[in-house]
Amino acid sequence: DVKVTQSSRYLVKRTGEKVFLECVQDMDHENMFWYRQDPGLGLRLIYFSYDVKMKEKGDIPEGYSVSREKKERFSLILESASTNQTSMYLCASSWNEPETQYFGPGTRLLVL
Amino acid sequence: GQNIDQPTEMTATEGAIVQINCTYQTSGFNGLFWYQQHAGEAPTFLSYNVLDGLEEKGRFSSFLSRSKGYSYLLLKELQMKDSASYLCAVRGGNNRLAFGKGNQVVVIP
Numbered sequence: 001d002v003k004v005t006q007s008s009r010y011l012v013k014r015t016g017e018k019v020f021l022e023c024v025q026d027m028d029h030e031n032m033f034w035y036r037q038d039p040g041l042g043l044r045l046i047y048f049s050y051d052v053k054m055k056e057k058g059d060i061p062e063g064y065s066v067s068r069e070k071k072e073r074f075s076l077i078l079e080s081a082s083t084n085q086t087s088m089y090l091c092a093s094s095w096n097e098p099e100t101q102y103f104g105p106g107t108r109l110l111v112l
Numbered sequence: 113g114q115n116i117d118q119p120t121e122m123t124a125t126e127g128a129i130v131q132i133n134c135t136y137q138t139s140g141f142n143g144l145f146w147y148q149q150h151a152g153e154a155p156t157f158l159s160y161n162v163l164d165g166l167e168e169k170g171r172f173s174s175f176l177s178r179s180k181g182y183s184y185l186l187l188k189e190l191q192m193k194d195s196a197s198y199l200c201a202v203r204g205g206n207n208r209l210a211f212g213k214g215n216q217v218v219v220i221p
Binding site: 040041042043044045048058090099100101102103104105106 | 199209212
C-alpha cells in the first residue's frame, strides 16, 4: 500500500511566523506535490517536484517555498504566515507512469 | 488554461444508481482521474481514463469522451458510506492535474 504521511493533522500559528509542513512517502515516487484546498475553490497546486532538488511553481506559489533534499521528503515552507494562508494543505506523490497521485491525510492550518 | 466543471451537489437514495458528470476544457489531454473525498479526509483514487469508453471497477464505472470533453462516474448500488465529494481531475498538456471543485453526493436511507 502506498503511504504518504504529513507531519501534523492540525496546526495553529500566528501571523508572521515561519511554518514548515513536511510530507514523506514510502513508495520511491519520483513526483511530489503540494496543494491547498479551500471551500468553493477546490484543490489548487502550489508547488511540485519531479526529482530531488528540483522544484517547479504551480498555480499559486506566492507566499510559499519548498525543499526536496531527499527523494522521499517534500517540505512546504510559509516564510511569514498570513491569515489568508489558513487552509487545508494536502501533499501527494506519484510515479512517472502511471501518474496516479496518492494523497496524504492533510494538514489543517489556522493562522491567527 | 484549464476549466473543469462539475455540478456541486446531488442527493440519492441508498441502493440507487447515481451519475456524476464532469466537463472539461484543457490545453492538451493526458488522462482523466476520479477521486473520492470524505469530509475532513484526503482524496483517494477511484479511476483513470485516457482512452474513450467505459472502465468498470466493481460498483464504480467511469466513462470518457475526449471529443466531447466529457466524463462521468457511475456509482451503482449506493451505500451510505458513498456519501462524499467526488473530484474530477484532468491531466493537461503540461502534465499537471487540474481539479474540479467536486460534486458532493449525499446518500439518504
